[in-house]
Amino acid sequence: DIQMTQSPASLSASLEEIVTITCQPSQGIGNYLSWYQQKLGKSPQLLIHSATSLADGVPSRFSGSRSGTQYSLKINRLQVEDTGIYYCLQISSTPWTFGGGTKLELK
């Protein structure tokens, strides 16, 4: 199985700050990577697909990037509604695997 190492596990940031979360797969996954946001008591919501493509309806302050085998989710100008837990997901090969999650809080 492909292991997805996500960091940091938790993060506290201020309003309007730039936040970056990373995922490192244990083997190559191409661009078969998505990012999800999960708010407390809710189901995950798609933010980014294909490593860099913004999902429909997602604010443009969210962006995804890839540098070699490292994948990143960046939030520009953090807003109150961005708090929650963020997960990366690889669907390059089954079993699909998720990162361990990053809990994002406001400072």
Next chain:
Amino acid sequence: QVQLQQSGAELAKPGSSVKISCKASGYTFTSYYISWIKQTTGQGLEYIGYINTGSGGTNYNEKFKGKATLTVDKSSSTAFMQLSSLTPDDSAVYYCARWDGTYPWVMDAWGQGASVTVSS
């Protein structure tokens, strides 16, 4: 709009089985796969498997073979997951999600989750 409505919370005894439903609306049911995801506090999110809603073909995570059985009823646009021989480790929230099976390879709509608690 696209919706996946899951059945309610279950309280089950060890050794028993539960069957969770996921009713789709707002799109052509057989144009998308349905995948199933397990969420626990300790293990995070785990892929259980997916089912081709048109053919009934399935893909299972090896970890859940023998534990989960995925089926569909096309006539009611509903997917099901049966969990058998339950143990406390099966206590979790289970999500169904729509998967496109082609580019952009995303699970873009999720059910609200079904909580399963296994306790004697």
